[in-house]
Amino acid sequence: MTEYFNNIKDVVENIDPENIYNYDETNVTDDPGSTRVERVQEHSKMAISLMMCGNAAGTLLPPFVVYKAQNLYENWVARGPAGVKYAATKSGWFDMETFERWFFEIFIPHTADKPGVKVLVRDNLASHFSVDVVNKAKEANIYFTSLPPNTTHLTQPLDVAFFRPAKIMWKSILDKWRVESRLQGTIPKEIFPSLLLSLLNQLKPNTPKNLASGFRACGLCP
Incomplete structure (x- = not known):
């Protein structure tokens, strides 16, 4: 950890908060922690992956x-948030x-x-890198910084301040959707974009504050 902070200090010390980003892959399921036994059969544990990225100024990029x-x-891609791929x-x-996309x-x-x-601060996922990504990073002055292994709960801003409230909100949105739709089992993929839109809209008022506090708590900015 000491070596990590000694190294990253030289990288981020004089960089604008808008140019310091953290990205990470997470997933959302259609059963994000059921608390009642009778509800377990209504879910299928379907998972959808999301790449999330935000900066130290509090800006969240489209997933x-x-x-x-x-x-x-x-x-499957209709009625979702603007800019999502x-x-x-x-x-x-x-x-x-x-990842290249x-x-x-x-x-x-x-x-x-x-x-x-x-x-770009990240966990150690170098296997995602293509030659085109590396070349573009060099051309555009983009530096990738790896987090120490097994420390993302302490060192990754998205883990520290964003994903937990997002997962709590996602469970609430699913509970409401199931009551209103009366559908059981797997969420239809054509429904997912609209649920994602609802999630981001409900998180939006606190997202800038949460992201900035995550970078601060992780010692990245300031």
Whole structure:
């Protein structure tokens, strides 16, 4: 940890908070912690992966969604938040191709007009990197900084201040949707974008404060 902070201090010390980012892959399920036994059968543990990214100034970029499926259908991407991108993989997790899409379709467009060096703080997922990502990072003055292994609960801003309230809110949204829709089992994928929109809208008032406090708590900015 000491070595990590000694190294990262030189990287982030003079960089604008708007240019210090943390990204991480998480997932949302259709059973985010059931508390009543009789409700367990109503859920399928379907998981959808999200790449989330925010900066120390409190700005959250649009998510990138990955479904576990062979193909991606038009009605799976409708009525969601503005700017969100979608993909499908056999595993339901990000691979090199989907990470490259996130980097070029979300991160680069949202940061291209910001002058100066950009820093992307991440856990150790170098397997996601393609040659094109590395070359573009060099060209655009983007630096990747890895977190120490097994420390993301202490060192990653998204873990510290964003994901927990997001998961709590997601459970509340699902509970309300199930009551209103009277549907059991797996959430239809064509419904997911609208639920994601509801999640981000409900988180929005506190997102800037939560992100900034996460970077502060992790010792990254200031």
